[in-house]
Amino acid sequence: MKITMAHGSGGDSTSKLISGVFAKYFSNEYLDKFGDSSVVPGAAKIAMTTDSFVVKPVFFPGGDIGRLSVCGTVNDLLMSGAVPKYLTAGFILEEGLEVSDLEKIVESLQKTAEEAGVQIVTGDTKVVEKGTAESGLIINTSGVGIVPEGIEFGTDKLQTGDKIIVSGNMGDHHAAILGSRLGIENDIKSDAAPLTEMVSRLLESGIKIRAMRDVTRGGLGTVLNEFAESSEKEIRVEEELIPVSPAVRDFCGILGLDVLYMGNEGKMIVVVAPEDEDKAYEIIRGSKYGENAVCIGEVMGESDSPALVLRTEIGGLRKVGPLYGEGLPRIC
């Protein structure tokens, strides 16, 4: 069965799609009421985020758009210190999409939501003409998390001497999507993953976290430039310490890609006080998805022109800007 325009009408066919596919996997006490909105328990401080996913292709090595749309949103919530709780799911389906493909994506989305500790509490379905979404579907997930008392970190809180830890290999998601589009056969898989466990262990540890940030579109180079700008300090990174798998390094070599600007979907940077470096490193290494974590550099002094500076493998210093121009389109 294929999606038709009628599935977006808001009538009878929409109801059948909702009960037959969405409710089948997402079922929970909130969603099952099928209201236009869902009432859920809140908290004194909540975090909100939104992300639309236009990735092409929708199935790729290591994941699919369903898994991605949970990871992206959950990780954004985690980075503000929130405990992710509820997601909304907005589906923009292309006429002609195979319902069996949609079902696989919905199942993957639900599985990832369970892993991430969140519930899909409300949703929306629209259908657009064939050729419109191009990849078959677009998903928007918006998320709400609960912010515990005492969370006080941010990219403006960096102090001289702070250590910069990256939670794992860079570039896997980017290389998996690009390889898949180019039809290149290799073992590279997307790193799409929810970082709930890693972050909650860090928060529970009492470590002085200055800032956390997931490294997605724009890559490490863009994120660390934002860190430099908001803290008004130089960020210095040892180029040879940036973790990259051999397969991705080869892939980059062949295609002339710079791993500094490659997107990821299950990696983050944590900046901690120098005395907490070892503890933070151990926690991340011991977490799911953190086995390749490395401390790649540190926060230097105030700077009039704050920037990301790379110490190259031969010892020189190189100023590195944020991603300029296109990057790889529709990576997430």
Next chain:
Amino acid sequence: MKITMAHGSGGDSTSKLISGVFAKYFSNEYLDKFGDSSVVPGAAKIAMTTDSFVVKPVFFPGGDIGRLSVCGTVNDLLMSGAVPKYLTAGFILEEGLEVSDLEKIVESLQKTAEEAGVQIVTGDTKVVEKGTAESGLIINTSGVGIVPEGIEFGTDKLQTGDKIIVSGNMGDHHAAILGSRLGIENDIKSDAAPLTEMVSRLLESGIKIRAMRDVTRGGLGTVLNEFAESSEKEIRVEEELIPVSPAVRDFCGILGLDVLYMGNEGKMIVVVAPEDEDKAYEIIRGSKYGENAVCIGEVMGESDSPALVLRTEIGGLRKVGPLYGEGLPRIC
């Protein structure tokens, strides 16, 4: 200037678009932090909703996709008894979109948010290839509202004898979109409107509200069928009382449309206890966007096959199902 794929890269160009267009209009204490998520004050009970807007064309008589994307989401929150507070805005832009058009839409979105009493607290921008979004852009808005204590209504709470009030003329939005696509010249304007004032006045009045529902895609026929189904009661409506403007009535006549299935974007149904009919009616009539409100029918007894039954103008009874099949695509 036109949107390019680079505006979706997550790098330098994305930042410029955010600061030059989005931040210019949406500026507020939460959004201005430019985090991947925003931390806002919460409450013990919150309501969440999501809606994607794929309307074609994006500018239409009486509104645009920006206004629509606030009204749809705010009204969904209101219908659950929540006070709408925060919206997220996810933009999926088509390469080639004129930035001046985007700016008009963003300005309209912000103006409508102010009217509705909500803030845009976080956002996301993606760019897709030309020909993909077809209409130029798609917007997802997700919303969070605060649910006051003591809110207890829902479509399963209807009681025999309850009165069904519709807040104004049916079909305006549907007719405006369709007329615009067909190039028909007339005075019909979309009714897209946030119902914040009307609903807050109803809630403050102490009236016994059984259920509220905005009448959007699928129209009055579909919504009242859902009421019948969840309450397991017959819903009886006087056909001649359904409010329709002369222009829309003519438009329907010419094109053979049934106003029962036409979508609206600023209209709702309120079901109240019979003793509160007059008071509710007066409040709605006295509210912005409520001047054409009418009590169109009532809730009958339990039924083995609960349905919407129309009393026709010549006195006969006619069972009416929900919208079956396509409806008008991309109306919202």
